[in-house]
Amino acid sequence: MPILNKEEAQALLKKVLAYSKAEECEVSLNGSEGGNIRYALNAVSTAGDISTLGLAVTSVFGKKAGTATIDEFDDAALERVVRRSEELAQLAPPNPEYMPMLGPQTFAEAITYNANTAAMTPDSRAEMVAKSLSVTKEAKLTAAGFLENSTGFSAVMNSKGLFAYDKGTDVTFSVTTRNEAGTASGYAARGFTDVNKLDTFSATKVAAGKATSSVGAKAIEPGKYTVILEPVAATYMLENMFRFDARSAEEGRSFLSKKGGGTRLGEQLMDEKVTIYSDPFNPELPSSTWGGDGLPREKTTWIEKGVVKNLSYSRYWADKKGVKPQPGPSNIIMEGGTATIEDMIKSTEKGILVSRLWYIRMVDPQTLLLTGLTRDGLFYIENGQIKFPIKNFRFNESPVIMLNNVESLGKPERSISVESYRSYLIPPMKIKEFTFSSLSDAV
């Protein structure tokens, strides 16, 4: 029951809308089913199998809106939820920023669904975890990991004729491998739409390799270093920058605000090697083709050769400013270059290879100064070679400053950030003058 096809969803939404007496009404339906396994100390710790289906109704009178939802689907329940939303709308104060609902829109079919992932079971999850554990048992390491799959759909219909439907699947896997002495740790994370692309054995091999080569880490002085950020490390750093919101920039409270007023649209803000865009039809990282505001999502370039190319405008802010609404990014793809990580190491006289970053928080939203730490594999490079593993650092650095200091980029890879559980296509990157501010004893 949780996963309805397009026709079933459309029929149910039409039935709900028929009960509406409001000036405007929007009905949305969301369902998901999936499961997860969590393991630690080389054994399963928790696991679950979860399904949900919910219906939300927003009714509007003038600029007064109210929303109610329900997870029961008999006729009486459907009418009740519509009446409840109408009562709430009458109680709510008018919102001057409310925008009338959109009429019919044309949405392209998303490519976010994969039948292999939808067919996963508790047994298939357990088998994938067993493969991961076979690596760590062999390598005499302790594994802690997490495997999760979900299949979901969303549909929306309003009284002005808009209808949209999307169905998607997702599988994510992450594993941390530690040695018995607790002196070395490695990590790998993968995320895909199609589970057949997920190889938990080889991912765990990568994590195990990081752990075994991290034994005997030495402390070196913090300071400014050339760094090679693997895609997962770069992802953690950059994801804090991926809000290209026009309103906060124009209000003067964003890194995209201009001194004296206005935004930095059209300005060279980063190195010209930097191009960042969104594209719902990227086969490696597909996303929904419509957003919460009911607008279709299209390929949009945010940063082109270091220049701020587009800012996102909500329907309200676009209307106020007399521009076209621009939905925010549905996914993020950063163009890369041709360098491999090996090339980057070879060309480095003195530098640090960073496998992963951790616990990143905003220190100053004006400059996007972030703080956080390295984790699960940090290596010192000298004269084009990895010399030895080093102890972790805390950093204080801004992604904007970092993207002005790009030396070279590699091939983008799909990386998942477990700080946000979002996936990105981000290249490995070599950055000069990255600021490490103190040492950490953590492994």
Add this chain to the structure above:
Amino acid sequence: MRRRDFIYLTGLGASAMMLPDLKAFGNPIDPSALLDGIDVKVKKELADAALTVAKAKGATYADIRIGRYLNQFVVTRENKVLNVANTESFGVGIRVLANGCWGFAASNVVTKEGIAKTAERAVAVAKANAKIGGAPVELAPQKGYGEVSWKTPMEKNAFEVPIKEKVDLLLSANAIAMQGGANFVNSNLFMVNEQKYFASTDGSYIDQDVHRIYPAFNVTKIDSSAGSFETRQSLSSPSGMGYDYLTPLDSEKVTGITTRYKKRYDMLEDIKFATQQVKDKITAKSVDPGKYDLVLDPSHLWLTIHESVGHPTELDRVLGYEANFAGTSFLTLDKWKSGKFNFGSPQVNIVADKTQVGSLGAVGYDDEGVKCKKWDLIKDGILVNYQAIRDQAHIIGLKESQGCCYADNWNSVQFQRMPNVSLQPGKTPLSVDDMIKNVEKGVYIIGNGSFSIDQQRYNFQFGGQLFYEIKEGKIAGMLNDVAYQANTQEFWNSCAKVCDEKDYRLGGAFNDGKGQPQQISAVSHGSSTALFKGVNVINTKRKIG
């Protein structure tokens, strides 16, 4: 704490929280029909059905949680109400032990048939996972309590207060900020009601009604000519209380350089101070980096306690169960077993407490049916205990769980979560003024800001809301761009003094993140103002473009 969720939920980000983004936290619904709860008799029948099926399918232990989770948000900016939302999430989560392994399943189909299917799925999950092997789960014994109930002590149920009253409060606060010269102000109220029913094969049937409230604002001042801006967030703390938290009381105020609040909050007063202070921040002196003595107000220190004491004393982290996400802990079992691990100076006494009235963590029973309690974690500076639940108690030689198991929803599996963890006040009378008098070169920090700590909880960095320079025993003026970095053990050993109980206050986190899939939990941390000697302060000012 999950920073992103905090910004997202409190509407303090630049964009307002809108309904389509709320799904993860439940479904919006008219609350009027939901306050009465569901008949306990019906819940007991459903629970018994689940437990019977689980046992029949081969479970050696089973528990069921039937939960209705209500949230209400009121979100405003300047003179506008951006959102009034009532969300509800209702369903069951069933956890079983079969073949020595845990299994869990959840569903929003709350009928006898739906629950039976869910119980079957939970057993199937446990059996599939048991094939992987590993040590069987060892569960500390727990006697059944029979049919019992618990309710958050409160004077006024926030869900019964009319929306108009809440909107009026927030818009009045916003008006004070705008009239005072702020450029922007966001404010919001977030209210939570967990109606949860727990039953287990041990013979417990526990009905609980838990309430929490969190008012917050953020005042922004722009300096357009310099291309810069400053913010000052509210000094409120999320509380395990009803709407009574928002009825100011002079006896619950701590006056000084700015007013701070105990069990009652005066939003209209705080925003008046904030509006002046955010202007002062624009022109405040940028800090010279170096070693300073830090005087840390409870509105700030709670977060340092949370990150550097609360998390590393979680036994699941110590053992490695959180290694893949939140991390492990430097407080390894050998340090505890030695009985002399010097966590902090002798002034440092830290307790875990799930019973403290008004705190976010207070409940009658935890989410695996264990009555809540209070115990020492750090005694006279020495590590003496951890936080453990039923399947961990035996590891540290306990005969029973410490009662700190929690799930954030019916569809999440319960696991070890932090109880309230608090620094005990100093035993000798000491006021904040007297503490400052003896500081030569220091920084007085009020309110929490940016925070980050490593995965074993050694190295941390914290910011704040308000920073004042202390020179030769006197406050010399406001500072800006301050953050301090330290090693946990060195920091707590630098704790020279803690003010007495008159200054004791709770702070807290509404959305502490842990686990995979990640769950949130609400937890309070109490302290009086404390003095830390010779801590490394950095300057956070940078320039871009």
